[in-house]
Amino acid sequence: xxxxxxxxxxxxxxxxxxxxxxxxxxxxxxxxGEFVALLGRSGSGKTTLLRxxxxxxxxxxxKARLPQRRAVVFQEPRLLPWKPVWENVALGxxxxxxxxxxxxxxxxxxxxxxxxxxxxxxxxxGGEAQxxxxxxxxxxxxxxxxxxxxxxxxxxxxxxxxxxxxxxxWQAHQPAVLLVTHDxxxxxxxxxxxxxxxxxxxxxxxxxxxxxxxxRAAADFDALRLRLLGALGVDEDGNDAAKAA
Amino acid sequence: xxGQAIAATASPSATPARAPRRxxxxxxxxxxxxxxxxxxxxxxxxxLAADVxxxxxxxxxxPAAIASAAWELxxxxxxxxxxLVSLQRVAIGLAIALTARVSLGLIAGLxxxxxxxxxxxxxxxxxxxxxxxxxxxxxxxxxxxxxxxxLVALGATFPIxxxxxxxxxxxxxxxxxxxxxxxxxxxxxxxxxxxxxxxxQALVGLRYALGTAWLSLVVGEQIxxxxxxxxxxxxAREFLRTDIIxxxxxxxxxxxxxxxxxxxxxERRTLAWRPSLIREA
Numbered sequence: 364x365x366x367x368x369x370x371x372x373x374x375x376x377x378x379x380x381x382x383x384x385x386x387x388x389x390x391x392x393x394x395x396g397e398f399v400a401l402l403g404r405s406g407s408g409k410t411t412l413l414r415x416x417x418x419x420x421x422x423x424x425x426k427a428r429l430p431q432r433r434a435v436v437f438q439e440p441r442l443l444p445w446k447p448v449w450e451n452v453a454l455g456x457x458x459x460x461x462x463x464x465x466x467x468x469x470x471x472x473x474x475x476x477x478x479x480x481x482x483x484x485x486x487x488x489g490g491e492a493q494x495x496x497x498x499x500x501x502x503x504x505x506x507x508x509x510x511x512x513x514x515x516x517x518x519x520x521x522x523x524x525x526x527x528x529x530x531x532x533w534q535a536h537q538p539a540v541l542l543v544t545h546d547x548x549x550x551x552x553x554x555x556x557x558x559x560x561x562x563x564x565x566x567x568x569x570x571x572x573x574x575x576x577x578x579r580a581a582a583d584f585d586a587l588r589l590r591l592l593g594a595l596g597v598d599e600d601g602n603d604a605a606k607a608a
Numbered sequence: 609x610x611g612q613a614i615a616a617t618a619s620p621s622a623t624p625a626r627a628p629r630r631x632x633x634x635x636x637x638x639x640x641x642x643x644x645x646x647x648x649x650x651x652x653x654x655x656l657a658a659d660v661x662x663x664x665x666x667x668x669x670x671p672a673a674i675a676s677a678a679w680e681l682x683x684x685x686x687x688x689x690x691x692l693v694s695l696q697r698v699a700i701g702l703a704i705a706l707t708a709r710v711s712l713g714l715i716a717g718l719x720x721x722x723x724x725x726x727x728x729x730x731x732x733x734x735x736x737x738x739x740x741x742x743x744x745x746x747x748x749x750x751x752x753x754x755x756x757x758x759l760v761a762l763g764a765t766f767p768i769x770x771x772x773x774x775x776x777x778x779x780x781x782x783x784x785x786x787x788x789x790x791x792x793x794x795x796x797x798x799x800x801x802x803x804x805x806x807x808x809q810a811l812v813g814l815r816y817a818l819g820t821a822w823l824s825l826v827v828g829e830q831i832x833x834x835x836x837x838x839x840x841x842x843x844a845r846e847f848l849r850t851d852i853i854x855x856x857x858x859x860x861x862x863x864x865x866x867x868x869x870x871x872x873x874x875e876r877r878t879l880a881w882r883p884s885l886i887r888e889a
Contacts, residue, residue, distance in 0.1 A: 417789060434789070441786040445804040445881045454800060455790030483881040499790070 366428075367506055367539045368393035368416060373425035374563075375411055385411050387563035388425070395506065396537040400550035403560035404595060409543045412560065413511050416541060429507070430539075434500035436513045440492035442484035442499075449480040452499045470502035471495070473535075474528065490521035494528070501532060508538040514549065526552060530575070547591045551584055552577050559594040567594040669851035674858070677851035686840070691859065693835040697753070697828070698821050698863075701760025705817065708761070709769040716769075717776030717806070718798065730769060738762045739827055746831065756828035756836075763824035764817035771813025775806030808882070811875050818867040822860060 368391065375386040385408045393399055403409040414420040415427065417435050442451045452467040453460060471477045474494040484492060493513055500508055510529070514522045530553055533540055544550055550557045551571055559567035569591065573583060651671050657663045658670030665673065681687035712730070715722035741762065742755075749755040779802050787797045829838020837856050844852035 419785060419789065435786075437782070437786065439782065441782055443783060443801060443804070445807075445879075446800070447881075455787070455792050455796070485881065485883045503790075 365395070366392040367395045367397075367430050368541075369426075369428040370415075371426040373415065373422065373427055375408075375415065375420065375423065384563050386415070389563075389565055391558070391565065393507070393539050393541065395539055398533055398540045398542070398553060398555045400542045400544060400554035400557045401560060402544060402547060402550055402557060402591060402595060404545065407560045408563045409545075409560055410511060413509050413541065413543050416507065417509050430505075432503060432506045433509065434503045434505035434507075435509045435511065436493070436496045436500050438512045438515050440484070440487075440496045442487075442492060442495055444483065444485050446484070447480070448476070448482050448484060448487070448495050451484060451495060452502055454499070456502065466502050467498070470498040473501065473532065474498045488521075489517050490525060493517065493525060497529070497532065501536065504536070505538050508533075508540045510540065510542045510544075512543055512545070514544075514546075529553065547588050547595070548579060550591070551587055552579070557587075557591060559591060561594075561596075567591065665850075666848065667850065669849075669854055673851045674854045677849070678855045678858070681840075681852070681855060687855070687859070690835055690837050690840045694825060694829065694837045694863075697756050697836065698760055698825055701757045701824070702764050702817070702821055704757070704761040705764035705768060705821075709765050710772060713769045713772030713776065713810075717773045718802070727773065730766070734766050734770075738766075739824070742827065742831070751832040755831065756825070756833070759824040759828040760821050763820040767813045767816040767820060768810070769813075771809045771816070772806055775809030775813075776802055778809065779805035808875075808879055811871060811879070814874075815868060815871040818871065819864065822864050822867070826860065 370389050370391040373386060373389040373391075374384045376382045376384045389412065401409055401412065411420065413435075415422060416429060417433055418429060442448075443454065446454065449464065449467045449471060450460065452470055453463040456463040456466060468477060468480055471480050474497050476491060476494050476498065479487065479491060479495075484495065487495065496513065513529075514525050517525060526549060529540075529542075533553075540554075542550065542553060551573075554571055557567070557569045557571060558565055559569075567590075569587065571587060573581065573587075577584060654663070655671045658665055658668075663670070669677070678687070712726050716726040716730075717723075738759070742759065745755045745758055749758055783801050783805070784797060787801050792800060825836075826838055829836040830842055833839040833842070837859050841853050841856035844850075844856070
């Protein structure tokens, strides 16, 4: 299969060529339609990697091949408060506002937000705002969908609903997805493959061969969970393994 | 205040069974009345004091005399004429200030180079009290309309520039980044993100600019004017007509208030997305 994302020895430094790299010789291939989760502690370079894949940061060391159509859902919704919801979704689409309105409304219907199409973004709840962000990404029909901890600021119940919504939308549209998260269970619920990033290096690349829909209680789910927690340097009780040693 | 705003919006949805609403609720109307109570009382006291001779009507005309003077001036067409002249000066001056400063604000706000070129210069000029330039203006532009309009333009200019510049610089870079990913080019980013983002601040600047525009107008119209509200007032001084002077002051005050209301209406229209305004609506 032809890879949709291909990174070869990608490095990134913020303070000159001799400084400690934030990303250190990353090799990564993502197949079309593949759902990849990227785990890592804060400061591990997750967001930097995502920004590179989004094309927001330049590639200075190494090679990167990215698809044309990319879309990002950020941790904060980043909606323009002065445009109603549907115009936020339609923003940047080619064609006049009138022509793109239909697309925007269809995308909003998919995230079950058609009834809020005319609302001002500042009146949305956290979950609604993130769903708008999701609609705004989907309407672009992306080949690569980048999710930067999109559920991090949501309450637990909303988060569960959002996770299953993302799963459904992925199955319906089949974009390649890179989900950045620090939640091991979330990664295992959604992804085909889980990567672990630590100090700028990819230290784990684990396939998740579990059938969908997945259950947290399943034994093989738990085994994978422990393995990934170990890679993140946290033991079962949430203690810092490195400190304990 | 905010508590009332919330209550006002909560009531129609919370109690849809209630009879059709007739204007604002009673307690709110009472508060509106209460706000005018003290000024009205003061005017009555002033009139009474003049009637019993506590205040010299030569130094300070009583309200009734002011009202009748105003009526005479309106009936004779004098007041409308002078008002029109004054309004025209403000309109032209403001138009000049707006075009000049919006473009400078954009140049300085949108590029580092523009900021270095424009901002430092304007900040230095701003330190100068602009009314101190009157003698120079008279030398350069004479004592005609040009000086008056230039004063208004100059007075209105800095608030517009400063707030627009600040507004542009205050736009959330995360929104700009999102715009870039959504495929907006620079011009579209300016149109969809930067300008609407700077608008709330720019409107505050406009309101402030209108205030200084009236101030400059008052000063400008006292320089050898032959028409305008300022002329009316200066002319009345010659004849010790404090009633007409006070009419002029009242007109200035009303103009200021009206301008403020105009900007507020503009804000309500263009900033409808703000939560505070959504609640009031």
